[in-house]
Amino acid sequence: MSFIYTCLEKLSIFQKKYKYFILLLTIIITIFFILGVPKIQMETDFSKMSPSELDIFKLNEKITDKFGGSDVVVIILKYNDSFNSSFKEYDIRNIEVINYLKELETEFRKESQVNTVISASTYLSMFSLNSNEDVINSIDLLPGISDFFSKDYKTTILYLTSDLSGNQDKTIAFTEMINEKINLVNKPTGIDVMVTGTAPVGVTVLDILGKDAVKTLIYAIIIILILLFITETSFSRGFLVFSPIFLGVIWTIGTMGWLSIKLSVATVGIGAMILGLGVEYGVFMTSRYREERNKGRTQEESLKVTVPSIGSSILGSGLTTIVGFLALTFSIMPVLKDLGNSLAIGIGFSLFIAIFISPSLIILFEDFTFWFSKKMHDTYKNITDKQGRLIK
Amino acid sequence: MSWYDKPLDRYSYFVSHRPYLVILIVVILIIFAMYFSSKVEYVNFSNSDMVPDNYEVVRAFDLLEDTFGNPSSILIAIELDDSFQGYNKVNDLRDYKVIEYIDVISQYIENTDYILEVSSISTVVKEVNNDIIPKSNLEINKLISENFIFENIISKDYSMTVIRISLTDDFSEEENAEEVVFNLEKIISSIGKPNIGLNVNVAGEIAAGPIVEREIGPDMQKTSSYSIYGIIILLIFIFVAGEIISSFNKKHSKKIKILTVLGSIRFGIIPLSTILIGVVWTFGYLGLVKMGLSSITSGVISMIMGIGIDFGIQTVMRFKQEIKDKSPEKAMEETMKNVFIPMATTTIAALIGFKAMSMGELTLLQDLGKMMSYGVTACFFAAITFVPAILVVLEKWILSLKVKFKKK
Numbered sequence: 001m002s003f004i005y006t007c008l009e010k011l012s013i014f015q016k017k018y019k020y021f022i023l024l025l026t027i028i029i030t031i032f033f034i035l036g037v038p039k040i041q042m043e044t045d046f047s048k049m050s051p052s053e054l055d056i057f058k059l060n061e062k063i064t065d066k067f068g069g070s071d072v073v074v075i076i077l078k079y080n081d082s083f084n085s086s087f088k089e090y091d092i093r094n095i096e097v098i099n100y101l102k103e104l105e106t107e108f109r110k111e112s113q114v115n116t117v118i119s120a121s122t123y124l125s126m127f128s129l130n131s132n133e134d135v136i137n138s139i140d141l142l143p144g145i146s147d148f149f150s151k152d153y154k155t156t157i158l159y160l161t162s163d164l165s166g167n168q169d170k171t172i173a174f175t176e177m178i179n180e181k182i183n184l185v186n187k188p189t190g191i192d193v194m195v196t197g198t199a200p201v202g203v204t205v206l207d208i209l210g211k212d213a214v215k216t217l218i219y220a221i222i223i224i225l226i227l228l229f230i231t232e233t234s235f236s237r238g239f240l241v242f243s244p245i246f247l248g249v250i251w252t253i254g255t256m257g258w259l260s261i262k263l264s265v266a267t268v269g270i271g272a273m274i275l276g277l278g279v280e281y282g283v284f285m286t287s288r289y290r291e292e293r294n295k296g297r298t299q300e301e302s303l304k305v306t307v308p309s310i311g312s313s314i315l316g317s318g319l320t321t322i323v324g325f326l327a328l329t330f331s332i333m334p335v336l337k338d339l340g341n342s343l344a345i346g347i348g349f350s351l352f353i354a355i356f357i358s359p360s361l362i363i364l365f366e367d368f369t370f371w372f373s374k375k376m377h378d379t380y381k382n383i384t385d386k387q388g389r390l391i392k
Numbered sequence: 393m394s395w396y397d398k399p400l401d402r403y404s405y406f407v408s409h410r411p412y413l414v415i416l417i418v419v420i421l422i423i424f425a426m427y428f429s430s431k432v433e434y435v436n437f438s439n440s441d442m443v444p445d446n447y448e449v450v451r452a453f454d455l456l457e458d459t460f461g462n463p464s465s466i467l468i469a470i471e472l473d474d475s476f477q478g479y480n481k482v483n484d485l486r487d488y489k490v491i492e493y494i495d496v497i498s499q500y501i502e503n504t505d506y507i508l509e510v511s512s513i514s515t516v517v518k519e520v521n522n523d524i525i526p527k528s529n530l531e532i533n534k535l536i537s538e539n540f541i542f543e544n545i546i547s548k549d550y551s552m553t554v555i556r557i558s559l560t561d562d563f564s565e566e567e568n569a570e571e572v573v574f575n576l577e578k579i580i581s582s583i584g585k586p587n588i589g590l591n592v593n594v595a596g597e598i599a600a601g602p603i604v605e606r607e608i609g610p611d612m613q614k615t616s617s618y619s620i621y622g623i624i625i626l627l628i629f630i631f632v633a634g635e636i637i638s639s640f641n642k643k644h645s646k647k648i649k650i651l652t653v654l655g656s657i658r659f660g661i662i663p664l665s666t667i668l669i670g671v672v673w674t675f676g677y678l679g680l681v682k683m684g685l686s687s688i689t690s691g692v693i694s695m696i697m698g699i700g701i702d703f704g705i706q707t708v709m710r711f712k713q714e715i716k717d718k719s720p721e722k723a724m725e726e727t728m729k730n731v732f733i734p735m736a737t738t739t740i741a742a743l744i745g746f747k748a749m750s751m752g753e754l755t756l757l758q759d760l761g762k763m764m765s766y767g768v769t770a771c772f773f774a775a776i777t778f779v780p781a782i783l784v785v786l787e788k789w790i791l792s793l794k795v796k797f798k799k800k
């Protein structure tokens with residue numbers, strides 16, 4: 001530990017001497033990571049979150065290869081309740097509904113990304129249908145077709161399969177295509193059309209992931225800032241403690257973008273977690289520095305005490321936290337691996353920033369505050385002098 | 393003087409002077425927690441469970457489930473075994489021996505709980521051929537090539553076929569999937585497979601759930617073991633290694649040297665109690681509030697360990713500084729007065745982060761946030777109760793031993 005202590009002592013001298021260089025370096029590194037932020041991708045394919053090394057997932061993958069798409073979309077056709085009540089109980093075994101299904105099927109079959117389309121209409125295509133009675137009689141002739149109708153004959157379904165391989169752009173495009181086709185074909189009166197399945201759920205998850213990532217981060221920022229304003233009893237000092245951990249979040253998200261670590265249901269709250277866990281390092285560093293300055297020590301002397309003592313203690317606690325998170329990389333669950341890696345990176349960055357960058361930022365902030373208050377004082381003095389001369 | 397100084401002084405005095413009482417309370421809580429932790433269940437989540445109910449895709453999914461039963465099906469995959477070397481090996485699944493075997497399996501499955509309908513190559517062959525499975529492979533080939541309905545059941549290269557099993561309305565993926573998978577596996581193993589080179593396995597999304605569920609426990613054990621090994625190695629570096637080196641440089645008797653080393657080991661071990669107790673309490677609480685662990689939330693143990701160990705380290709490190717010139721009780725009083733507030737602040741900051749996670753819409757994220765909050769809070773309480781109490785007790789005991797050895 002004494003070796004670490006000596007190294008950190010030397011570091012504190014460097015931090016005081018080359019504070020502008022450290023600031024410049026921090027800005028450059030931050031710009032590099034900011035460029036990685038837009039590259040971040042969302043993981044919407046639930047199959048990618050499963051442990052692919054287990055035999056069952058290998059087998060499921062094989063089945064997908066042999067039989068085509070694992071992405072199933074179900075289009076539900078249902079008479080809406082108001083229509084049902086005005087026309088008493090309406091039966092979905094209706095010629096208009098069957099023709100509508102047929103038209104939809106024809107439209108979907110035109111699309112290359114659609115592997116299979118199947119509905120009651122697929123089976124009924126072998127009959128010549130002209131009336132509702134024809135539909136009902138034909139259905140009676142094909143017992144297997146009843147699976148496409150609900151028991152009360154108010155609902156029917158159409159299945160679509162595709163192999164989107166968890167591709168975000170493909171999933172969005174596929175879902176948009178389905179909605180476009182549904183809007184393109186004129187639906188029979190009183191029919192509600194609902195869409196569900198892996199692709200629409202994936203698009204919804206994508207939407208929620210993006211919103212949640214921003215929402216949880218904003219909530220964490222606001223609450224932690226309020227906490228820091230209260231504990232530091234100053235807005236500027238609150239921001240001073242906050243800025244390094246915020247940099248830690250940017251660096252982490254940037255790294256995830258550059259390393260193609262996708263934002264998933266497990267890693268979406270990473271920003272909030274890093275803020276919550278990393279804030280202590282900054283708090284310890286600034287409060288100890290202030291303590292030393294209050295004892296009458298110079299900037300250099302204060303840093304020489306603060307950086308080794310706080311640095312070695314937060315290094316110990318930070319490394320244990322990183323070890324705990326890195327243990328998740330041994331999990332069979334890919335999302336846990338990503339979560340462990342991302343959190344370890346986040347805490348690693350927060351620790352690095354607190355030890356290597358924060359001390360220089362504290363000095364620069366102190367210098368700026370001194371310069372600013374001196375300038376304000378001089379301005380005030382000039383004004384009062386002028387006023388004094390005018391009065392005279 | 394802050395508002396919390398007085399209660400903090402009182403608490404510090406209590407924990408330092410009544411260590412046995414504190415340990416007793418902690419042990420009672422551990423026993424309760426262990427009882428409730430046995431009630432923690434591993435749960436399987438379906439994809440739609442991750443999305444809140446107010447989205448149309450989820451409403452549509454629920455409607456589908458209510459009206460048509462569970463839309464996902466369980467499959468049994470029958471494929472050609474490439475490694476099979478027997479003379480009677482089949483190279484094409486359109487073989488009457490294969491279809492007859494599938495027919496037997498299909499009939500057994502139909503009579504199993506929660507099974508609505510079974511669709512397989514044998515059921516479809518029978519459907520299109522007056523309920524008869526032809527004994528001629530040529531005839532079977534003809535039937536299959538003439539009916540597009542087989543496309544969903546047998547692969548184009550005829551090396552794989554699936555039995556599609558639809559489930560009844562009362563089937564619940566969370567509650568009954570394991571039972572159904574178990575029954576299907578039992579049927580496969582109990583029906584004599586013809587010795588013609590076939591691989592038969594349960595497959596499909598629903599079947600994967602219980603299989604992943606079985607892996608959660610061992611996986612959690614693996615990650616938490618790695619986490620604890622890593623933490624122990626770091627604790628050795630932080631507390632023990634330096635003490636050993638400095639102890640052997642000093643001119644003490646062998647017994648005193650060994651005692652010093654053992655003493656430093658206790659500083660390395662005691663922080664671990666924070667995470668062990670913290671994890672037991674967390675699990676006890678999860679059992680009490682009936683919160684199940686899924687494959688994703690199972691990672692919380694390792695995370696709680698990584699975060700919670702800091703509290704133990706802080707208490708022990710400060711106590712090591714204070715004990716140099718004070719009695720164990722006084723040293724602990726000072727320790728508690730100094731570490732309580734920073735630890736409480738750290739806990740609050742971490743809880744804020746986790747609370748922000750539960751403000752998201754994703755249910756899994758909310759669960760993860762809640763579990764982490766429970767874990768960090770439990771570790772904090774372990775660090776301000778058991779850790780100081782055991783430190784005082786052990787320090788007093790070591791001091792009495794040292795006096796004994798010095799007298800000798």
